Amino acid sequence: MKNLIQKYNVPGPRYTSYPTVPYWNNETFSKDKWIKSFQHSFIESNQKEGISLYIHLPFCENLCTFCACHKHITKRHEVEEEYISSVLKEWKLYLNLVEETPIIKELHLGGGTPTFFSKENLELLINGLLLNAIKHKDAEFSFEGHPSNTTKEQLQTLYNCGFRRVSYGVQDYNENVQKAIHRIQSFNEVKQVTDWAREIGYTSVSHDLIFGLPHQTKENVIYTINKTKELKPDRISFYSYAHVPWVKGVGQRGFNEKDLPKDEYKRELYEIGKQLFANLGYEEIGMDHFALKSDSLYKATQEKTLHRNFMGYTSNKTQLMIGLGMSAISDSWYGFSQNVKTVKEYQRLVSLGELPVFRGHILNEEDQIIRQHILNLMCHFTTSWSSEDMRISNIDLHLNQLKDLLDDNLVQLKNDTIYIPEHARPFVRNICMAFDKKLLKLKSDQKTFSLTI
Template sequence: MSLISKYNVAAPRYTSYPTVPYWDEGSFDAEGWKMLLKRSFTETNDKEGISLYIHLPFCEKLCTYCGCNKYITVNHQVEEPYIDTLLKEWKMYLAVFGNKPRIKEIHLGGGTPTFFSAANLGKLLKGIYNSAVILPDASLSVEGHPGNTTAAHLQTLFDLGFRRISLGIQDFDSRVQEVINRIQPVEMVAAVVENARRIGFTSINFDLIYGLPLQTPRGMRETISEVVKLRPDRISFYSYAHVPWIKGTGQRRYTEADLPQEEEKRKLYELGKSLFYLNGYTEIGMDHFALPGEELHEAFEAGTLHRNFMGYTVSHTSLLVGLGASAIGDNWYAYVQNEKQVHAYQEKVNKGEFPLVKGHILNTEDLLLRRHIHNLMCNFETQWQKADTQCDAIVEGLQRLQEPEKDELVKVLPHKLVVTPKGKPFIRNICMAFDARLWRQLPQSHLFSKAI
């Protein structure tokens, strides 16, 4: 059996531990969460600042590959009421904090943030800025759709301190674009890149996906040929997550027969990786590549890379505030998620309530395992020499790694675990060995996408 077939099992992506399906909602207490939120703010605001994720869920069209929380509409009258609700929610956090927050990081995600007009994005951000301190080295980024990201969007965001934009490319093959309902010629993307660089953006990220329906090695090679001509500073190269049981009709517009399977899919990844290497990109963590000198590359080299619900980031903050429908917040001691449906979210906020739908307060074991899984995801190694980094779940995890060790995916050293270059593609499997909550309650149905 090949390693691909052996380890191609459903596995979390570990933007958190415990993962969302294993949050202990029964013991979650909103008042206790507020106390921990206040504690985290007091401990971290002056020291490192806070991060802010704002979820803007609206899209004009459904991209059939998408696993994000979105609201499909062509009615732009939804923009201002939604922004007003976001600012009301932010004021609720300010009331808990008591002092002016120092913002180290903002990310506008979606959905499609550039669904909103440039003026409305400006209104939203100025409403945040008026009640906070934006640190001089703050990392401010936005996700943009090449089809509607205008020079006005870029100029407005640049004037407000944004220097990084992430563009959803996915694939340039016209057949693939048609089946995923994401038509965007190379010329359209090139125009956005040119505008961004002319205005002064210093970091451009392209999101690419391998494993999409109808993808072929030839199409992947041609896509990456066009990508490297545009020379994005970093590239996210994600595995397509086929989860129609979660995402509904969108991912049922094609069948599993249209998807590259196991070995074929992995060959697409290896082809992409080799082409990135040939063009000067370095692999960073899981799924990411960056040019030397780019801040993600520098953080990886320095061992300061951080991972949270926004993915990999250079801003190491313990407190992440999530605003908007479905947004997830993390104060290190606890997680919360907002109502997923826009109307339910707005209704709660307009009543003066935090729009929480669920949460989890981490216990001592959670906090310890969270740190080890974070270390593996960011640095491909972790260690437990000190007593306060050890627990029974580490011993159990090492037992589960006996087979991966035989397969040369990891090296188990005294009080230390190192992921080998051969093991990097299997990092989700390796982290899963330490997922104590998952092993104590193995899922009886589909929860996660396949690891490969």
């Protein structure tokens, strides 16, 4: 395994989309094309399965140096109301483009720090979104909470608005690691917000942990998971730290690269975590996720309904996902669009009655087929091109890209179907890369992606 990690630990996408954002064709994209794509998808999917909403709430009081999200650092809470007003105006712009009332099946508040906002403003936001929409009978509403600033009142308010799932960013309990990533929070704070959520009635509490952080050791990972065991969250995200300091504005320069665990040692951190999670009764879900058998994510895996999009893995698949807020990404299945990346420009465009979209990609037929193959691999570790509607042109090109992976027993091929054996799941991103026609054709010497393993 050590030699394989060294061989395949190369920069590669996380595949929350295909094509991945660096390979979107912005030259042929236009806002009008995106609107037509959105309308077409809405007509197809709203009554059939409902739609998803992702709301990007970008404000944070402090900069966490591990974070690669688009955020706006401020301690001025007077920014809340104007921003929420802009989000609701953007939502109204989308409502004006369709005749039917939207049926919301999934709603997620991400960031940034959603719990930066007061309970009153969070309630204002959710009620505003639902005012001209219908809540799906199987709706799943979720949000990301910061353990250090999530209040019981916020949890209760969001519960009253229909939220039943909360995810807390824990990362690591070691003090040296926390100082390096500028994310100081105690176990007692995490315990308190976890206990509050369960007391109120949340049915799924998730903890986000990260391996590969600066100064992180095997002992740190074992300690963090042993503390996590005391709280037994319903699901756990165990992410590989993505070191991409060259991306403008991510702020990942608060430590030296020599402080980061490398290659096989970093992978060993994951394997230790994976074994400890298994001992605690968690099942591995897709890539980087673990869930108890009582959680909806595990049930979706068993029923082959697991889905992956810009929000990560989800048990509630919808064809259409609308992203509202600064930098938010929308997905119609036939196209992607991304909003402008600064709060000021976002609010300016919305105030003018314009969708704040600045780039995107409209998928052609081949894009859609490759996207489905990659989605199959990321969710179910297998895909097939035996049926006519799943055939890719120049399949030999992709099989040639798989040659080393086949020789190294990291993928199995039989009757136009490939399977990823359990021991090879750490290499799923590498296997997906073999199907990524944009990546193969347009490879760049510039730094673009984090390392795959």
